[in-house]
Amino acid sequence: MTLKDYQSSDLCILNGKITVDPTQSAYMGAIRLELDLPADFAMARSALSTAILVSNAPVYRYGTVLKCWIENNKLCIEKLTAWDTHGSYEIYINSAFVTRGYRGAFSQTPTKALTILNTGVFGFNQYRYVEKDDFVFFVASFIKFPDYNTQGQGPFTLELSGFASDVLVEIPLIVQGTVTNPGQKGSMLTTGTFENGNLTFSYPAGANGIGGEYSFFNFFAVRG
Amino acid sequence: MKLLPSIAFNDFSGSAGNVTARKVGDKTYLSSRTQHSKKKTPPQATVRCRFADTIRGFSRITEAQRQGWASLAKVFGIYYSPFGYTYISAPNLFVMANTYRKMCGKPLLADAPVEMKRSRNVIYDDLWISPEHIVITKVEQSEDPNEVLFIEMSPAFSRGVSECANKTVFLTVRPTTDWGDIDLTDAYLERFGTPLKYGQKVILKLCWLDSECGFVSRYNRDVFSVRELSLYHDALYYPRARVTMDRIVPVAQHCVCEEFDYELSPGSKINSNVIALRQLTFHLLGEDIPHTGLPGAFYDEFSYQYARVTSSTQYLIQSFMVRIQNNGTKRVRFICSDMSFRTHIVTFGTYYVFN
Numbered sequence: 106m107t108l109k110d111y112q113s114s115d116l117c118i119l120n121g122k123i124t125v126d127p128t129q130s131a132y133m134g135a136i137r138l139e140l141d142l143p144a145d146f147a148m149a150r151s152a153l154s155t156a157i158l159v160s161n162a163p164v165y166r167y168g169t170v171l172k173c174w175i176e177n178n179k180l181c182i183e184k185l186t187a188w189d190t191h192g193s194y195e196i197y198i199n200s201a202f203v204t205r206g207y208r209g210a211f212s213q214t215p216t217k218a219l220t221i222l223n224t225g226v227f228g229f230n231q232y233r234y235v236e237k238d239d240f241v242f243f244v245a246s247f248i249k250f251p252d253y254n255t256q257g258q259g260p261f262t263l264e265l266s267g268f269a270s271d272v273l274v275e276i277p278l279i280v281q282g283t284v285t286n287p288g289q290k291g292s293m294l295t296t297g298t299f300e301n302g303n304l305t306f307s308y309p310a311g312a313n314g315i316g317g318e319y320s321f322f323n324f325f326a327v328r329g
Numbered sequence: 330m331k332l333l334p335s336i337a338f339n340d341f342s343g344s345a346g347n348v349t350a351r352k353v354g355d356k357t358y359l360s361s362r363t364q365h366s367k368k369k370t371p372p373q374a375t376v377r378c379r380f381a382d383t384i385r386g387f388s389r390i391t392e393a394q395r396q397g398w399a400s401l402a403k404v405f406g407i408y409y410s411p412f413g414y415t416y417i418s419a420p421n422l423f424v425m426a427n428t429y430r431k432m433c434g435k436p437l438l439a440d441a442p443v444e445m446k447r448s449r450n451v452i453y454d455d456l457w458i459s460p461e462h463i464v465i466t467k468v469e470q471s472e473d474p475n476e477v478l479f480i481e482m483s484p485a486f487s488r489g490v491s492e493c494a495n496k497t498v499f500l501t502v503r504p505t506t507d508w509g510d511i512d513l514t515d516a517y518l519e520r521f522g523t524p525l526k527y528g529q530k531v532i533l534k535l536c537w538l539d540s541e542c543g544f545v546s547r548y549n550r551d552v553f554s555v556r557e558l559s560l561y562h563d564a565l566y567y568p569r570a571r572v573t574m575d576r577i578v579p580v581a582q583h584c585v586c587e588e589f590d591y592e593l594s595p596g597s598k599i600n601s602n603v604i605a606l607r608q609l610t611f612h613l614l615g616e617d618i619p620h621t622g623l624p625g626a627f628y629d630e631f632s633y634q635y636a637r638v639t640s641s642t643q644y645l646i647q648s649f650m651v652r653i654q655n656n657g658t659k660r661v662r663f664i665c666s667d668m669s670f671r672t673h674i675v676t677f678g679t680y681y682v683f684n
Contacts (some may be wrong), residue, residue, distance in 0.1 A: 208505070214597040233683055
């Protein structure tokens with residue numbers, strides 16, 4: 106398995122997807138999931154970061170946010186078994202990892218403006234976009250977003266002006282909508298891909314209630 | 330029969346019975362002889378009991394175990410200690426190892442260990458020793474899980490600092506650093522009762538100690554003057570941009586904060602945090618947690634972050650804005666983007682922070 110990475114001693118970005126088979130004996134005995142990082146990885150230990158579990162639950166691929174961190178040159182991920190009965194699941198890592206203990210002044214985080222080109226389908230509620238030489242950070246929640254009940258499966262494309270064209274990353278989208286199904290655990294999820302500055306995604310067949318207002322994402326991605 | 334010279338009317342200095350005479354100029358002064366007090370402070374009592382228990386322990390182990398310690402002592406032969414060349418006997422080695430083991434919270438070791446790993450010096454970047462802060466920074470982290478930071482200190486009450494350099498007393502043991510920091514401020518106050526004063530000298534002794542072996546051998550021991558600037562880089566004390574439970578008022582109007590650990594890192598400004606909230610009353614819009622004042626690095630900033638619901642619809646993901654206000658308003662505000670604040674949530678991760 107390969108993770109795309111940006112490394113420095115106090116900030117690392119990792120992008121990638123891990124497939125987990127909960128029927129494996131090694132998984133069943135583990136209290137957390139661990140991946141060995143290369144011996145020369147720049148950061149041996151990090152503060153707490155995140156990963157997103159996307160299950161194989163029928164239709165909605167329910168999932169949640171997991172704790173994720175670097176410890177002893179390993180990438181450690183919280184283990185949750187709530188969706189193990191649905192078979193293999195995926196963990197998306199599109200996160201930053203930092204160290205702590207800094208004493209000094211801070212500068213403000215510079216942001217860059219983005220423009221939605223297809224405003225008939227998409228509209229930001231809130232967003233912040235940070236573009237650095239080696240990576241980007243993008244968090245957005247939407248007031249206007251495709252929903253399955255009125256717009257079907259898609260595919261849909263969020264067309265943006267201003268987003269880095271050299272970012273290629275697959276991210277989970279939290280498309281919970283406003284209704285929760287009985288017995289539901291986690292949020293309704295789908296995945297999308299940023300490529301050439303645009304985000305493309307679709308919904309599974311029969312995903313009633315998925316998407317719409319308040320859908321959101323939050324990720325770091327390595328450029329190039 | 331003991332013969333006592335008469336000291337009262339002669340040119341004499343010394344002690345006889347309970348009387349001490351000292352001659353100053355052409356006068357002789359008499360005073361009652363100093364008596365050692367039986368009183369002791371609780372830490373002294375603890376140390377004396379611990380030491381006595383350990384000494385008695387050697388007589389309680391088996392002959393085979395004593396031979397094991399004798400064999401180990403022979404390995405050392407004559408070794409160099411900070412006080413010169415020393416020959417260590419089996420009982421002394423047993424007492425030394427177990428005394429330091431006890432300080433590290435380890436039980437008495439009856440069987441001699443296979444080897445005795447020596448303590449080693451501590452590499453660090455800087456330290457502040459002032460009345461308000463005793464903080465060592467960028468301490469090199471040990472990769473050996475058995476190693477702990479063993480720290481002794483002593484304030485010097487006179488200018489004869491060199492005479493009390495070996496009078497440091499046990500202060501604390503730290504299994505690890507806080508991201509390279511060791512903050513001894515509270516431990517010092519607890520141990521010595523009064524804060525340091527500017528200009529005062531203080532002795533600091535520290536080492537990475539293998540807590541299984543308890544063999545203090547190599548260590549840093551330095552005498553420092555208490556001052557405002559850091560000792561090596563002459564820097565004013567600058568706190569980490571961190572918010573923890575002790576800086577907030579956890580029970581607010583509508584919710585209780587059960588966990589709060591938030592810190593800023595550079596580049597430009599990125600947080601890492603974990604915050605757990607439990608709602609007390611049904612209030613969908615957002616929650617405020619007051620704080621009691623934060624480091625100057627905080628003014629008014631916010632981040633958008635993932636939150637995980639840990640009640641009702643378990644594991645639901647929400648988007649939260651965490652806003653820390655440290656200007657005219659002193660609070661941490663949590664706003665859920667879909668305006669549906671749940672009963673119990675935890676938000677965590679690493680995110681950019683904006684102003």
